[in-house]
Amino acid sequence: MKPLVGSFPRLPRQRWQRWQRVRTISTDIQQQSRDHKERVVILGSGWGGYTLSRKLSPKRFAPLVISPRSYFVFTPLLTSTAGGDLDFSHIVEPVRDPKIKVDFVQAAAYAVDLNRKTVLCEPTIVKGGVTETHTDEEPKGGFRHTKKWERGEPFEVAYDKLIISVGAISRTFKTPGVKDNAIFFRDIGDSRRVRRRVRECFELANLPTTSLELRQHLLHFAIVGAGPTGTELAASLRDFIDSDLITLYPALDGLPRISLFDVAPNVLSMFDASLSRYAMDTMKKEGIDVRTSHHIEGLRWGAPGAEPPYEMDPRSCLTLTTKEKGQLGVGMCVWVTGNAMNELVSDSLCNVDRFPTKSALMKDGTTASPEVMQDTWMYKKAPRTGALLVDGHLRVQLQSKTNATAVLQDVFALGDNAILENGAPPATAQVTAQEAKWLGTRLNHDNLEKSPPFSFHNMGTMAYIGNAKALMQLPEGDAKYLPNKLTGRMAWLVWNSAYLSMTISWRNKLRVAFRWMLNRFFGRDISRY
Structure with missing residues (x-):
């Protein structure tokens, strides 16, 4: 095991002083036989990370999800839980599943070493507030360590391919209070x-x-x-x-x-x-x-x-x-209101110490020359949002001070923390899910380079506006059995049917449907706990 010397220079000073003595930890997950399968490390258990982990072929890949939370949330129905229509467990799917060959570690990723192909993580199992949103004004260093026991022992995880799908945090626009x-x-x-x-x-x-x-x-x-x-x-x-x-x-x-x-x-x-x-x-x-x-x-x-x-x-x-x-x-x-990048994207994924020769090719597909490698490199990001600016195949890119661009062949980003350079679709769960399915299919068939760039297919937009009324808008020309615009109770019926069918597991489909029926007869859950 080799100590980490200078691998993660972007870490905040206090965290770096504590973590610079970290050694590569051989966990049970890393030791277990993977039958020569590629280790795909997925950061995040939201729409991107959860969907991709289920899409990857278990015959070719050994997926490992690293996330501060051990579950996936079906966010379109999150507001229904706040209003008592559904219980919180009705919209949650556990990442760990005995029927799915996906490994999981409950931790937060804080840095990536592109040369050594490792991710530096800290456990979040006993941290307070893991399920509550962090903002763009969080203190540098990640989660608030109010108690000594909240500090987990940091560790490294090696990857063959890395998927960054950590989502976004809430932007306060620095409004006081x-x-x-x-x-x-x-x-x-x-x-x-x-x-x-x-x-x-x-x-x-x-x-x-x-x-x-x-x-x-x-x-x-x-x-x-x-x-x-x-x-x-x-x-x-x-x-x-x-x-x-x-x-x-x-x-x-x-x-x-x-x-x-x-x-x-x-x-x-x-x-x-x-x-x-x-x-x-x-x-x-x-x-x-x-x-x-x-x-x-x-x-x-x-x-x-x-x-x-x-x-x-x-x-x-x-x-x-x-x-x-x-x-x-x-x-x-x-x-x-508003999305901001979390600490991993905004603070850690910035400058690159050494050009990752084993992972990166120039934009035209050629190998970087020694002179180009000596240039100062950094992650390519969108100027306004700070999100990772990926190419059409969702690959993370690097940019030099001389405006040269390199594409990482083994690091991908999708969801709210990434923006396509050839046209950014809206930051919605629908887009992230399509990106995850597209990338999973390409990796399974090993035809990423031969495939055309990712293209978002708009399936329509819906919103509930109260009293069993909703809105629905479909793209022009896509509606076969419904009008392009629908309002009122008919749109509400479509809203209910669509989200019920999109709910991931049959267990939760039945629970949601049964709960809606109970609400009609007995009213919503009014308990306070």
Whole structure:
């Protein structure tokens, strides 16, 4: 075992001082016989990593998934869990499966050594907050190590092929107070926090000692970001409150409010203008306060007009400050706007110490000359987002200071942390799943070089807008049995059918269908835990 000397220079200083003594660890996974199969290390267990790990042929490859979470989340139905329509376990698929030959290590990847073809990782098994979203303002060094026992022993994993599919984190745009006081919405832990806080606010507002003004603040729920996730979350919470919670708290009838904020002039801007207007009008009729063209300036604990210091107090409300309306009292603020790159992509995958001669070829397919190898190289990234700029075959690229480009033949990136250089499709689960299936097929058939570049096939866009109504938009010319645009209850039926069929396992398909049926007869789950 050789010590890591200078292999990962981009690590933060404290982490580097602790990890520079790390030695290559021969784990059981690395020792076990793979029958000469290629080790494909997949970073991430989201739409890209999970789908690809199931797509790769077990006869040719030995996939190893490395992720801070040991499960896959069916994100299109994540808002339904926050609104009580589904249980959290209904949209979760475990990465470990006795019927699937995929290895798994619960850890976070923090650096990649292209020359030695290794990934440096830290276990996240006993860390707090693993299932809660991290933001673009997280302290450098990754997870907050608040306790000594949260620090895992770092280790290295060798790869033959590497897939980077770590996704993105929430961008706060450095809005004061958002990082510490808002609830982000990307994972099961986030959904659980939203559902718990809604019930918490109702219980606090129902206390006889709570003033009318504080009740109004506590029962005002703000959602920032009017994309599909924010819009569906607002609609799901509206259904949950109006259909179920008000029957439990009749004294609070007329007080709950849901406000949907966005800096854009319209909601669901990825839809046709007519569908966007329909969504906005429908949501307003259903009682959701849609506030477009609004700019958020801050979020803090305490009532509007309160004097500092502003200390966290969940028994009270928060104050959301907007440029247009000033200070607004809210019981909860959910932040669902913008993607930012996580630490691995933004901090570690930057400069390259030595040109990886065994892995990289020049853009034209030739071998790099000695003079070119001596140049300063770095990962090629999109200027605006900082995402990895991949070629048409999803391969990660390097760029020199003289603007030469090299393509890594054994490192791929897909999902929200990567952008195609020949035209970027939208950052959606649909795109990531198609990228994973395409790459898996190409690797299985060993015909990546002979295949045409990846091309996204738009299967349509859907969004739930509340009260059993939805939107659906199909690409022009693709609709055979349905119109290109569909709204209302018919779109809601298609929405239900599509997501039920897309749910991964038959176990969860049956559970979701049965739960929807139970909700029709007995109402949603209103428990707080």
